[in-house]
Amino acid sequence: MSSDISFTNETVNLEHLPKYEEVLLKQPHSSYWKIICINLVIFFVLLGIGTGSLLLFVNEIKPNAVWIVPLYFILTAVFFLLFRLSFKKRGYAIRTHDVIYKSGVIAESTTIVPLNRIQHIELNEGLFSRMYKLGSLQLFTAGGQTGHIHISGIAIDEAKNIRDLLLKKLELLENPTTETEA
Amino acid sequence: MDNNFSKPQRESALGIVIMGAHMMLKIGKATFFLFVIAFVKMSGTSFAYLMLGIAAIIVFSFIFAYLWYLKFTFFLDQEKQEFVVNKGIFNRDQVIIQLDKIQQVNINQNILQKIIGVYGLKIDTAGAHGEEVSIKAIDETSAYILKEHLLNRETITATEGKIELDNEKTAEAPFLKISSWTLFKVGLTSNYGQSLALIVAFFYTVIYEGRQLLDAFKINKDQIQSTVTGMLTIVTIFILVACLLIVLLIVNLVRTFYKYFELEISEHSNTLLLSSGLIAKKNTLVSPTKVQITKYSQNYFQKKLNMLNLSLKQAHFGQSKKGHEMQGNTLEIPGCNAAERDELLKMILGKVPLKEKTFIPDWRFLNLPIFFKLIVPVSIFLIITFNVPELKPYIGFSIAYLIIGILMIYISYRRHRISVSQDFIVKTSGIWDIANEIVMPNKIQSITTFQYPWHKSVDVGHLTLHTAAGQIHFKYGNYTEIKQLVNYWLYQVENRNESWM
Numbered sequence: 001m002s003s004d005i006s007f008t009n010e011t012v013n014l015e016h017l018p019k020y021e022e023v024l025l026k027q028p029h030s031s032y033w034k035i036i037c038i039n040l041v042i043f044f045v046l047l048g049i050g051t052g053s054l055l056l057f058v059n060e061i062k063p064n065a066v067w068i069v070p071l072y073f074i075l076t077a078v079f080f081l082l083f084r085l086s087f088k089k090r091g092y093a094i095r096t097h098d099v100i101y102k103s104g105v106i107a108e109s110t111t112i113v114p115l116n117r118i119q120h121i122e123l124n125e126g127l128f129s130r131m132y133k134l135g136s137l138q139l140f141t142a143g144g145q146t147g148h149i150h151i152s153g154i155a156i157d158e159a160k161n162i163r164d165l166l167l168k169k170l171e172l173l174e175n176p177t178t179e180t181e182a
Numbered sequence: 183m184d185n186n187f188s189k190p191q192r193e194s195a196l197g198i199v200i201m202g203a204h205m206m207l208k209i210g211k212a213t214f215f216l217f218v219i220a221f222v223k224m225s226g227t228s229f230a231y232l233m234l235g236i237a238a239i240i241v242f243s244f245i246f247a248y249l250w251y252l253k254f255t256f257f258l259d260q261e262k263q264e265f266v267v268n269k270g271i272f273n274r275d276q277v278i279i280q281l282d283k284i285q286q287v288n289i290n291q292n293i294l295q296k297i298i299g300v301y302g303l304k305i306d307t308a309g310a311h312g313e314e315v316s317i318k319a320i321d322e323t324s325a326y327i328l329k330e331h332l333l334n335r336e337t338i339t340a341t342e343g344k345i346e347l348d349n350e351k352t353a354e355a356p357f358l359k360i361s362s363w364t365l366f367k368v369g370l371t372s373n374y375g376q377s378l379a380l381i382v383a384f385f386y387t388v389i390y391e392g393r394q395l396l397d398a399f400k401i402n403k404d405q406i407q408s409t410v411t412g413m414l415t416i417v418t419i420f421i422l423v424a425c426l427l428i429v430l431l432i433v434n435l436v437r438t439f440y441k442y443f444e445l446e447i448s449e450h451s452n453t454l455l456l457s458s459g460l461i462a463k464k465n466t467l468v469s470p471t472k473v474q475i476t477k478y479s480q481n482y483f484q485k486k487l488n489m490l491n492l493s494l495k496q497a498h499f500g501q502s503k504k505g506h507e508m509q510g511n512t513l514e515i516p517g518c519n520a521a522e523r524d525e526l527l528k529m530i531l532g533k534v535p536l537k538e539k540t541f542i543p544d545w546r547f548l549n550l551p552i553f554f555k556l557i558v559p560v561s562i563f564l565i566i567t568f569n570v571p572e573l574k575p576y577i578g579f580s581i582a583y584l585i586i587g588i589l590m591i592y593i594s595y596r597r598h599r600i601s602v603s604q605d606f607i608v609k610t611s612g613i614w615d616i617a618n619e620i621v622m623p624n625k626i627q628s629i630t631t632f633q634y635p636w637h638k639s640v641d642v643g644h645l646t647l648h649t650a651a652g653q654i655h656f657k658y659g660n661y662t663e664i665k666q667l668v669n670y671w672l673y674q675v676e677n678r679n680e681s682w683m
Contacts, residue, residue: 014666014669014670017666017669017670017672017673018669018673019665019669020665020668020669020672021665097672097676097677098672098676104632106634106635107632107633107634107635108632108633108635109630109631109632109633110630110631110632111628111629111630112628112629112630112668112672113627113628114626114628114672114675114676115676116675116676116679117626117627117628117675117682141627141628141648142497142627142650142682143627143628143648143649143650143653144648144650144652144653146630146646146648146653147627147628147630147648147653148628149628173679
């Protein structure tokens with residue numbers, strides 16, 4: 001619309017396009033694993049108290065303790081293992097024109113959001129996150145629930161930097177259009 | 183008449199009647215049971231009170247409507263490019279809509295509005311909260327001029343005089359008209375699913391109510407059950423099925439006619455105007471740039487009749503807009519032929535998309551559905567059958583299920599493909615209704631690719647394109663090719679910086 005004179009249209013060589021799959025991804029901050037552990041411990045302690053009191057006070061359930069107790073420990077181990085795996089697999093990268101986020105325990109899924117499609121940005125700090133100076137960043141697009149990126153466990157200073165950087169870029173992207181509109 | 187809506191103005195005075203009736207209906211619905219109880223338990227003297235109550239409601243409704251009419255004003259802010267509505271009887275509410283956020287403008291007429299001779303105008307926005315404006319009474323010319331203003335902000339700012347010209351020029355020369363005969367064919371060949379759901383819901387309520395009645399009148403259920411099972415011979419089952427099919431077709435026909443009667447599509451200076459409806463005429467305006475996904479589908483019968491269904495999907499946001507809103511954001515154009523489809527596609531997309539490079543899924547596409555939908559249920563059935571001898575005669579069914587299932591999954595595998603050209607992505611899928619979904623790369627919001635670890639060695643992966651009107655999946659493709667495509671689309675989205683709305 002705005003630049004119809006300087007418009008050129010050369011054939012694009014697909015081989016030479018920047019490759020998203022080769023971008024080096026940054027891992028979440030190492031203290032984020034501690035937060036995951038704290039959350040898991042809280043969950044399993046509560047669960048343990050619940051089942052424990054049931055086993056102690058309800059006579060009908062008592063004979064079932066033989067399999068309930070081992071199941072509880074197996075479940076705990078499996079959860080810690082799964083979360084450890086998922087923690088290891090997460091990664092993010094900010095490129096000049098888009099944000100890449102990779103995650104997944106079994107299936108590895110990579111989501112890419114171009115900066116000019118971001119609707120708004122949210123920076124959240126939880127109770128435990130604040131203790132370790134971490135934050136989580138959410139990027140929303142118009143693509144609905146599935147189309148947005150949620151990166152947790154970034155050092156808060158870095159997260160704020162990323163947010164400011166993205167906001168600046170968003171403004172830059174929007175300014176030319178608002179100028180033509182006015 | 184005030185043509186450019188720059189000053190705050192009220193709607194048509196006849197709106198009082200519409201609003202009053204609307205209010206009365208609302209109160210009537212809320213107090214319906216009160217009135218029923220009053221009627222049943224009424225003694226002679228209280229009749230007067232009842233009448234008084236009704237009269238009070240009518241008077242109240244019209245006073246409310248009058249106040250509402252006084253306080254409801256709207257105008258167009260040319261400088262800020264905003265449409266402003268002031269409303270609220272006791273509290274002042276102001277709704278401001280930026281013109282470029284408007285998705286579509288609907289001009290409707292219900293029965294009362296038809297009698298009085300006014301139109302209702304509804305504005306659909308892409309706002310996250312789904313706030314909408316509805317003007318209940320406006321005369322026809324104002325409605326169309328307003329809609330023109332709302333949807334064509336560029337022409338307004340550029341040339342004020344041109345609109346008049348456009349208005350005369352677009353003296354309604356629809357370039358597509360769906361005749362009743364075509365509609366008849368559409369009704370016979372499509373949307374069985376929705377009609378079936380309707381009939382099932384109907385029968386469910388009938389059976390439920392019937393049971394309540396039986397309980398109420400203390401009729402012996404066993405007797406009825408034995409007569410019913412006595413009637414269930416092979417012949418009667420066939421007759422019953424045939425009757426059901428006929429009912430299904432009739433319901434389908436009626437629905438199609440009710441919704442799409444006299445469907446016309448015309449072009450209004452860069453916007454599409456769709457109008458249809460048997461009893462209440464519905465006019466919808468869409469600007470082609472706001473269409474996110476264009477889809478056409480065709481089944482075997484329709485192919486023989488040279489007919490297809492086209493639908494235009496617009497952006498829908500978040501959870502705040504539930505079910506019906508999402509439907510409202512999909513415009514259906516049934517029963518156009520291939521030439522008309524191309525014409526429409528040209529209007530919406532600029533040109534007819536070509537399927538340049540087609541990607542097909544790997545045969546592993548078949549594995550999961552066959553395992554979960556066929557092998558697991560059939561083996562469960564067989565295990566049960568070997569333990570329960572009464573089920574033995576039904577083993578044939580499971581074999582038939584297996585064969586039909588394999589056939590359907592294989593067809594869906596053969597149909598599942600994605601074609602990519604420079605300007606378009608076309609995803610084809612379906613078993614009976616073969617659907618083609620067309621997206622332009624600049625409508626992509628974000629892209630997800632994923633792969634199971636056991637597919638790494640065979641280089642198979644999945645792709646999801648997120649758009650504002652839903653997702654497009656391509657499963658079990660060549661992962662190297664998918665990654666290449668993703669890089670290409672990212673390049674297109676990020677390099678051109680085109681707007682998606």
